[in-house]
Amino acid sequence: xxxxxxxxxxxxxxxxxxxxxxxxxxxxxxAGVTSSTSVVAxxxxxxxxxxxxxxxxxxxxxxxxxxxxxxxxAGAELVIFNANNDSAAQNSAVETYITEGVDGIxxxxxxxxxxxxxxxxxxxxxxxxxxxxxxxxxxxxQKAQVGVDNAQAGADMAxxxxxxxxxxxxxxxxVVGALNxxxxxxxxxxxxxxxxxxxxxxxxxxQNVQDIALSAAENLMTANPGMNAIYATGEPALLGAIAAVxxxxxxxxxxxxGWDLTAxxxxxxxxxxxxxxxxxxxxxxxxxxxxxxxxxTSGNEIESQIDVPITIVTQDNVDDxxxxxx
Numbered sequence: 001x002x003x004x005x006x007x008x009x010x011x012x013x014x015x016x017x018x019x020x021x022x023x024x025x026x027x028x029x030x031a032g033v034t035s036s037t038s039v040v041a042x043x044x045x046x047x048x049x050x051x052x053x054x055x056x057x058x059x060x061x062x063x064x065x066x067x068x069x070x071x072x073x074a075g076a077e078l079v080i081f082n083a084n085n086d087s088a089a090q091n092s093a094v095e096t097y098i099t100e101g102v103d104g105i106x107x108x109x110x111x112x113x114x115x116x117x118x119x120x121x122x123x124x125x126x127x128x129x130x131x132x133x134x135x136x137x138x139x140x141x142q143k144a145q146v147g148v149d150n151a152q153a154g155a156d157m158a159x160x161x162x163x164x165x166x167x168x169x170x171x172x173x174x175v176v177g178a179l180n181x182x183x184x185x186x187x188x189x190x191x192x193x194x195x196x197x198x199x200x201x202x203x204x205x206x207q208n209v210q211d212i213a214l215s216a217a218e219n220l221m222t223a224n225p226g227m228n229a230i231y232a233t234g235e236p237a238l239l240g241a242i243a244a245v246x247x248x249x250x251x252x253x254x255x256x257x258g259w260d261l262t263a264x265x266x267x268x269x270x271x272x273x274x275x276x277x278x279x280x281x282x283x284x285x286x287x288x289x290x291x292x293x294x295x296x297t298s299g300n301e302i303e304s305q306i307d308v309p310i311t312i313v314t315q316d317n318v319d320d321x322x323x324x325x326x
Contacts, residue, residue: 046076046297050106050108058262068286085110095121104293106129108131113137123142130142130143130289146292153310173195174200175231178233191233214239222248230256233259238259266322272315275314276313276314
């Protein structure tokens with residue numbers, strides 16, 4: 001797997017590929033070139049690019065692994081761009097891959113609206129784009145959307161929380177979100193809208209960064225001493241919420257619900273204060289996106305919406321996932 005910050009102009013491209021332009025080189029330099037690896041395969045293989053959000057979250061690394069396995073199975077080359085949470089870098093990466101003439105691009109967008117000019121440029125260049133997880137505007141030229149129905153999954157978790165609250169005398173719940181993430185806002189709204197008999201005391205912004213989520217969750221509990229539940233909308237938020245509960249010694253009176261398993265979340269489930277976690281299949285998403293590009297570039301049709309199912313993980317089924325997080 002090639003995980004790179006951007007691509008360079010020092011290698012020839014395949015016959016029929018476009019060579020670098022001054023504009024393309026400038027865009028890459030602006031994004032911070034560190035790699036001298038040409039992205040286009042020299043042996044006739046198809047080359048696909050995955051424009052990723054970051055390499056810190058386990059979720060995205062598992063997505064990379066699934067994409068790589070699918071690419072290997074298809075005999076394709078996969079290159080991965082790590083945007084380090086910088087939406088402008090994602091745009092520059094897409095523009096660079098267009099210049100290099102890759103066969104297809106997978107985008108896990110930070111800014112679903114801001115990425116669209118680059119997606120449109122790819123389409124105009126005849127390069128298919130598959131969106132993963134973050135939902136791009138429906139009117140865009142992307143060929144498919146891969147992921148879960150985040151609003152429905154949020155509502156499914158709310159149904160679980162409603163039953164839990166009914167059997168535990170009600171809940172006062174705080175939300176640790178990532179207000180800069182479109183997809184996590186969808187999860188938040190789908191969840192909150194479906195709550196019944198649960199009081200939402202406050203929402204704080206973890207900004208999709210674990211340390212910030214930790215501070216936000218600690219402030220949330222300090223400001224709301226009667227709060228007895230937390231809903232976290234993504235992996236950094238959940239890790240921050242778990243760390244905050246532990247740092248304040250609130251394991252006995254604060255119950256955590258959230259998204260995306262980690263080793264810490266599994267430990268929390270075992271300890272009893274993490275009640276339920278929505279588990280996606282990030283590796284399945286990565287594989288599905290690559291498979292879609294393989295199909296498209298082979299002249300086949302694909303569905304515009306490719307759904308990857310979720311599982312709500314509790315003490316009843318956590319053993320099915322434990323091996324992944326050892």
